[in-house]
Amino acid sequence: MHDTRLLPSVLLAGCGKMGTAMLEGWLSQGLRPSVILDRHDQTLPHPHRHIRQTEELPADFIPDVIVMAVKPQTSDSLLHQLTRHFAGVPVLSLMAGRTLESLSQHSFAHTGHPPAIIRAMPNTPCALGVGMTGLYAGPHVTEQQKHDCEKLAGAVGKTIWVEQESQMDIVTAVSGSxxxxxxxxxxxxxxxxxxxxxxxxxxxxxxxxxxxxxxxxxxxxxxxxxxxxxxxxxxxxxxxxxxxxxxxxxxxxxxxxxxxxxxxxxxxxxxx
Structure with a gap:
């Protein structure tokens, strides 16, 4: 049984500036056992684990959410591997400019599950827990998956949902930048x-x-x-x-x- 006081577990792909900022916020508030996938060394408190490549994914680990915080131009192959490995697990994409259509076409075609994708546009004050994150949920996202992703984004600041994906470009212009x-x-x-x-x-x-x-x-x-x-x-x-x-x-x-x-x-x- 999950401890509801803790944030959902994540497979965090990419630990650059934004990924690190969000991870620090999650760890400070309590995070279910999670895995960070990043090619650079990471020091994580127990029971969280760091891996450098998908081949090292623990056999006993299934995240509540896959968080994509890698560069958009290098994401397709990685996301394809992760959605295949964790079929049915929702994806929270922090990648600017990657639409639901492009993510679905390149990464979910062979999983046998409809693409459960939520786009998020956080900003750098997330590093201090006072960020602003705009969110948009795809049509196949459940209420529980929305709740989990909102909880993660809300751990590092305020959140707001938009009703149309095109509005994420405006969110990027106003609060992201x-x-x-x-x-x-x-x-x-x-x-x-x-x-x-x-x-x-x-x-x-x-x-x-x-x-x-x-x-x-x-x-x-x-x-x-x-x-x-x-x-x-x-x-x-x-x-x-x-x-x-x-x-x-x-x-x-x-x-x-x-x-x-x-x-x-x-x-x-x-x-x-």
Missing amino acids: GPAYVFLLAELLEKAGIDQGLPPHTARELARQTIYGAGCLLSHSTLDAAELRTRVTSPGGTTAAALNVFMAPDAWPDTVTKAIQAAVSRSEKLAS
């Missing part, structure tokens, strides 16, 4: 502070803590972001002067829209 946009803002705020005469260490601390604090306030508030912005902005004040520049028609409103559109288009192209 989103941390990079915030890091760019921090970079630019720091540079602007230095250009205006602040010492570099002072500008760096001001920029980083301001973004951290604003993020915390946004996360804990029930108010819309627009309302929070308004409450910080006194008419005719310093904030209003800066926002008049940021919110000019050809500034942030136009640029952010174009940037997200560019990211969505690139995600769609990678999937084709």
Whole structure:
């Protein structure tokens, strides 16, 4: 009988940055005995096991979920082997741009089971347990399989399901890539502070803590972001002067829209 307090067991294929971030979150919350498949050395607490190739898969191990965190272009042969070995086990794919159709065609054709695939798009704050993961379930996924995958993703942050697979491209553009946009803002705020005469260490601390604090306030508030912005902005004040520049028609409103559109288009192209 499974201990329901523990996360579902996984066969984690790939332990790069995202795979490692998620694994650390799972281990910290308690994970049923699992196996990590990765060519690099891994130090794992008992009873979890590390293997370097599929030939080393333990005969006594059947995971609740196969988690694919390898590079998309090298995944087909590996996923084919794993779905053959663990027939009927659902796949949680973290691979950007790999659609249900492409995963099914290349990897499930000879298993005798309908492809139970869930796509997930996490982001790097998962490493600290404050990530955001968008999820989409294929038509052959059961409610229990959805629950197991949501539990795994929820162990490293918040989760949200989308109803159409095409929306995963938008999830990728908004939250998957989103941390990079915030890091760019921090970079630019720091540079602007230095250009205006602040010492570099002072500008760096001001920029980083301001973004951290604003993020915390946004996360804990029930108010819309627009309302929070308004409450910080006194008419005719310093904030209003800066926002008049940021919110000019050809500034942030136009640029952010174009940037997200560019990211969505690139995600769609990678999937084709």
